[in-house]
Amino acid sequence: AQSVSQHNHHVILSEAASLELGCNYSYGGTVNLFWYVQYPGQHLQLLLKYFSGDPLVKGIKGFEAEFIKSKFSFNLRKPSVQWSDTAEYFCAVNAKEGGGYQKVTFGIGTKLQVIP
Amino acid sequence: EAEVAQSPRYKITEKSQAVAFWCDPISGHATLYWYRQILGQGPELLVQFQDESVVDDSQLPKDRFSAERLKGVDSTLKIQPAELGDSAMYLCASSLRTGSLETQYFGPGTRLLVL
Numbered sequence: 001a002q003s004v005s006q007h008n009h010h011v012i013l014s015e016a017a018s019l020e021l022g023c024n025y026s027y028g029g030t031v032n033l034f035w036y037v038q039y040p041g042q043h044l045q046l047l048l049k050y051f052s053g054d055p056l057v058k059g060i061k062g063f064e065a066e067f068i069k070s071k072f073s074f075n076l077r078k079p080s081v082q083w084s085d086t087a088e089y090f091c092a093v094n095a096k097e098g099g100g101y102q103k104v105t106f107g108i109g110t111k112l113q114v115i116p
Numbered sequence: 117e118a119e120v121a122q123s124p125r126y127k128i129t130e131k132s133q134a135v136a137f138w139c140d141p142i143s144g145h146a147t148l149y150w151y152r153q154i155l156g157q158g159p160e161l162l163v164q165f166q167d168e169s170v171v172d173d174s175q176l177p178k179d180r181f182s183a184e185r186l187k188g189v190d191s192t193l194k195i196q197p198a199e200l201g202d203s204a205m206y207l208c209a210s211s212l213r214t215g216s217l218e219t220q221y222f223g224p225g226t227r228l229l230v231l
Contacts, residue, residue, distance in 0.1 A: 004158075034219070044159070044207065044222040090158050094218075101171045102211075104149070104220060106158035 002027035002095050006107035013081050014115050021076040021110050023091030032094040033074040035065055036106075039087045047089070050074065061085070086114045118142045120223035122208050128229045134196035137226045141189070141210030149220065150183055150193050151207040159207055165191065198230045 007022040025031065035047040048059025055067040065076045074091060091107040121140040129135050141148050146167050151159035162181065164172040167188040176183065180199070185191040195202055205225045211218035 036222075043224040046219060046221075049219060092158075094220075097172070101164065101166060102147075102218065103164070103172060104161065106160070108158050109156075 002031070002093050002103070002105045004091055004093050004105050004107035006089075006091050006110050008110050009108065010111045010113070012113045012115065015083055016080050019076070019078040019081045019085070019112070021089055021091075021112070023074045023076065023107060025072050025074070025091075025093040025105075027072075027093060027095050029095055033065070033067060034092040034094065034104075035059065035063070035074075035076050036090045036092060037087050038090065038109075044090070047076075081112070081114050083114045083116045085112060087112060120208055120210055120221055122206075122223040122226055124226055125224060126227050126229075128231065129198050130231050131200055132197040134194065135198050135228060136195075137193045137206050137208075137228075139191045139193070139208030139223060141191075141208070142221055145210035145212055145221075146188070147211045147218070148185055148191050149209040149211075150191070151209065153205040153207055153225070155204070162193070195228075198228075200230050203228055203230045 003026045005024045033050040036044045037047045038044050048057050050057045050067045058064045063078050067074050088109045088111050090109045092104050094102050094104045097103045123138050148165045150162045152162050153159045163176045163183045165185045168185050183193045205227050207225045208223045209220040211220045
């Protein structure tokens with residue numbers, strides 16, 4: 001079964017600082033990888049996704065993530081965070097189960113607090 | 117832009133009572149998911165439908181939880197009887213089809229508080 005690990009549960013940064021949130025997964029087959037964001041009081045929104053091709057993917061609001069297959073990692077980055085980036089970030093892995101259907105597994109989430 | 121609809125947004129109930137949540141996926145989305153998100157954790161899959169059929173309910177506590185998607189469109193998740201530990205956010209998501217890997221789109225969720 002697949003699993004997802006997010007290493008940082010709570011991150012506090014000052015505005016303009018650089019961000020990197022770690023995500024590692026365990027699954028031997030083909031996966032799709034996602035980062036979702038949940039702003040305070042709002043529902044989960046897709047930030048970016050990797051399906052195939054260029055392992056460096058760019059998402060909304062200046063976020064990017066790099067898929068490193070050899071490390072089973074999909075870390076999220078942003079060069080300069082803003083106060084409005086304060087939110088909870090979830091890494092997710094999508095893989096095919098034995099019955100041919102897809103199954104999505106989420107990490108525990110990382111709460112990011114950006115201090116003005 | 118089409119969205120996944122859920123109702124109610126909030127529900128307060130007493131333990132041992134029955135509760136039901138409703139979800140209407142994005143039109144044309146064949147796959148529907150119910151997740152439970154306990155405070156401080158990531159969403160956990162409860163049940164997954166492909167059209168009207170259940171493809172994964174391995175994490176659904178079947179002694180008290182049930183889910184149906186009778187016509188392969190909207191879905192209802194029921195808890196009977198509710199327990200204190202069921203307090204959580206219940207999320208519905210949909211994707212275009214299974215058989216290939218698809219992006220999920222989430223609804224706003226139903227926040228349940230069991231007293």
